[in-house]
Amino acid sequence: MSDGETIGGVPVTEQQLAAWAAEAEVGYDIDVLKRRGRGRPGRGAEPAQVVALRLTSEELAALDARAAREHKSRSELIREAIAAYAA
Template structure:
């Protein structure tokens, strides 16, 4: 193991690795494992909409997402919803 190895910002120890190995040998309850994939944002599967942003707008979007402790996608969704409601 590399020195100072982390997972989700937490230090990974040799004892943690041994515990994970023991769990793997014992077997996993597949139904209990965390479901993979992106969470739904509505009742239906979301569609991807690619957009191009100039560097200044892109940087402003990143700053706003960080300021709001949110994601860039969520900031765009909120802005678009607000704009569509006002139109």
């Protein structure tokens, strides 16, 4: 390629582009493409919503202390507190 495109610092060649095009023309196994790879596991059938939460340093310290005592993450404790409140 004349414009110096790279992937991970490795130059992309015309031969690589031709190989990718040939692979695409043959087709892909959709089930293989849909399999989850690395990353956080899902929490259910639907994607989870990320919600920002502002805490004071004292609230955060208390949350972290309890999380350490219970061997849980901040998120786990917050979800448990919301579930208990909503019940």
